[in-house]
Amino acid sequence: MPPEDWEHGMRLKFVDAEDGREAAFLAALAVDAEGGIAALLGAGGAARTIGPADIAEAVLHFHGVSPALMHAVLGRRRRGEPNKLLAAGLRAALEFDRLPEPARSRLMLIGPPAAGKTTMMAKLAARGRAPAATVLSTDGERPGGIAQLADPLHVLGIEPERLDLAAAPPQIDGPVLIDTAGGGAEDGFAALGALARSMSVEPVLVLPATIDADEARKFALAAQAIGTRKLLVTRLDIARRLGGPLAAAEIGLALAGGSVTPNFAYGLKPLGAAALAGHLLRLAEQRAAGLVAPEG
Secondary structure (H helix, E strand, O other): OOHOOOOOOOOOOEEEOOOHHHHHHHHHHHHHHOOOOOOOEEEHHHHEEEHHHHHHHHHHOOOOOOHHHHHHHOOOOOOHHHHHHHHHHHHHHHEOOOOHHHHHHHEEEEOOOOHHHOOOOOHHHHHOOOOEEEEOOOOOOOOOHHHHHHHHHHOOOOOOOEEEOOOOOOOOOOOOEEOOOOHHHHHHOOOHHHHHHOOEEEEEEEEEEEOOHHHHHHHHHHHHHHOOEEEEOOOOOOOOOHHHHHHHHHHHHEEEEEEOOOOOOOOEEOOOOHHHHHHHHHHHHHHHHHEEEEEE
């Protein structure tokens, strides 16, 4: 939108900013009444036109990505709409993948405690019809561990079974889904890696979208050490920034899907570059709306 079409006299001011740097970046996302890009009120009161690359950079800064990832995403891409710039950059900088079809899924979910693995397991089981996957859980010691998984699976006609890590692993044909107890990144996943190899299942890391970036990197590295190549993200419906999952993806894990609702029967979506770019932009715009406002 050209400057002459902006709302007459519109200028931006910072409101309730957490810090000046955040306000300066998020001001780039302020929009006029018609939804077009407005201007950043710079030093001396001069308004500077905001370009698409400024917006893409503001979005990445808002989500707390590393300088290396920001450079990899933006590179020399300076033209085009912000969402397309972000999508193209994310596609070039990160890996994206899809989960196998339900009938061919042999997956083990690993990750930190309270990451949403059990709900994710139920979502995976709900994807398939016939033949139903065999669902196992190593989470037998935590009070209610199996019961928490069993409740939604009963609706699907599936009875989860306890898997004892100390016993010889069962040899099962067809689709298999294995839920695991949460553990710390420092402990590693060596025992689960051995189980995955012996049962010919693929370990998949599950992280909540709300996780801290440093913690996400630790879990990503620990998961990679046992051959994990894919990442599933939970709680996308409540997270306000996605620096954690982006940090894990930067390590080299392929984004394979995200959970957008706690309902076990819905909300497991592929997480491609275009969808991720759109979500990153929407979250930043929502935050910007609370930080900037037209003057009186």
